[in-house]
Amino acid sequence: MSRHDASELATRLGRQAEAVCREYLPSGRREGRYWMVGDVRNTPGRSMFVRLTGPESGKGAAGKWTDAATSEHGDLLDVIRESCGLIDFREVAEEARRFLSLPHPEPEPAGHNARQTPAPTGSPLAAKRLFSMAQPIAGTLAESYLRNRGITVLHGTRALRFHPRCYYRPEEHSPTQTWPALIASVTDLDGHQTGAHRTWLDPNGFSEATLGKAPIDTPRRAMGDLLGHAVRFGVGGEVLAAGEGIETVLSPRMVLPHMPMLAALSAVHLAAIAFPVDLRRLYVLRDRDPAGDNARQSLIARATGEGIEAIGLTPLRDDFNEDLRELGADAMRAALREQLRPQDVARFMDD
Structure with a gap:
């Protein structure tokens, strides 16, 4: 990608600066003309600020950011790279195009042997x-x-x-x-x-x-490759919630919208999730079935053995999505409030 193409992507992202921040820096919040967050990797806090308004280029351009704690600075392409953990700039540009709903660039001319090799099924x-x-x-x-x-x-x-x-x-x-x-x-x-x-x-x-x-x-x-990995919503830090299914995990996010969560996709994989190095407290979302209970107990034992405080969260019905659909968000909020640590209620719960 040329420097001009990268500049054009950064300008387009700047025109939607607040939407970009809500997507890639959801731990932050808007304050006046800025989006405030802990750092470019979406850590909660207030040391980094992103300009939401301003010219399309130059000093004070929309989308430009500065981290007062580290003196780091950049544009929204840097935000996408760091918050998504991307390395190759082609992947950063591809993610930016996805967000902007732009078409893929035309492939460069190549010889007849340049056809993409089929990927092994299920790989x-x-x-x-x-x-x-x-x-x-x-x-x-x-x-x-x-x-x-x-x-x-x-x-x-x-x-x-x-x-x-x-x-x-x-x-x-x-x-x-x-x-x-x-x-x-x-x-x-x-x-x-x-x-x-x-x-x-x-x-x-x-x-x-x-x-x-x-x-x-x-x-x-x-x-x-699934073992130890997961579908992630937010960047795991000192506090994390983990469950089996995507809908099971997305349901408590209705009332805990800023708590990082992950879906391991099965009971077996839930028991084997990898822990972030700075994890201090793990909430395990329970599914009321034998496989779910065994996975929850195994995961809690693993976490406790590594010095992580592990707490099971139990739904009122069979799972949290059933609670949400049949009882509503208010009932689920009340039930979770009783099970969370008070500091996490204050930090993460949407009242």
């Missing part, structure tokens, strides 16, 4: 390519699916995308079908994608029987 590379082909969930069937499950707080969910025609094969030798799907990125502690999770959706909309999932035998499947 991390295949997962990464699937996620890159998907689109933001805003205005899609994926957003409708989540809203019908009662999940309307969707800031900080850049790990989720939508694919209108995602391949599905019931069995190895069955014909391939296509269904719309919610695609989730599975990442490691450094933010590098290792896998993907697919929830195939019913194109006819929501029904109580399927809760909006496609009428197929296995509407949820994961691919890639």
Whole structure:
């Protein structure tokens, strides 16, 4: 990418500076003409400020930021790079284009042998390519699916995308079908994608029987390298909440919108999640079934053995999404308030 192309992307991001901050720096908040946050990696705090208004370039341009504690400074491309844990600038530019809903650049001319090599089925590379082909969930069937499950707080969910025609094969030798799907990125502690999770959706909309999932035998499947990794919402720090399913985790975010959370995607993988180095307190979201209880107990034992305070959070019904759909956010808020540490109620709960 040329310097001109990078400058054009930074300018376009600057025109939507507040929306960029809400997406990539959700631990912060707007104060006047600035977005205040702890640092460019989305740590809670107030030492970094991003200009939300100003000219498109030069001194005081919208999107320019400065961290008063470290004297670091940059533009919104730097925010995307650091908050997403990206290294290759091509990945940064691709993520910026995704946010801006811009088309992919035309590939450079190459010889006839330059055709992209197919990725092995189910591999991390295949997962990464699937996620890159998907689109933001805003205005899609994926957003409708989540809203019908009662999940309307969707800031900080850049790990989720939508694919209108995602391949599905019931069995190895069955014909391939296509269904719309919610695609989730599975990442490691450094933010590098290792896998993907697919929830195939019913194109006819929501029904109580399927809760909006496609009428197929296995509407949820994961691919890639999953062990120890997860679908992440927010950047894990001293406090983190972990659960199995995406909907299970997104439900308590309705009342804890600033608490970092992760979905491990299964009971087995929940028990094996990797801990951030600065983690001090772990909340484990319970699913009321034998596999969920065993995973919760195993994870709590692991965390305690590493000096991490581990606390189980129990839903009123079978899981937190059922609480949200059937009892409402206020009932879930009241139940969680009794189970959280008082300092975390004050810090994370949305009253």
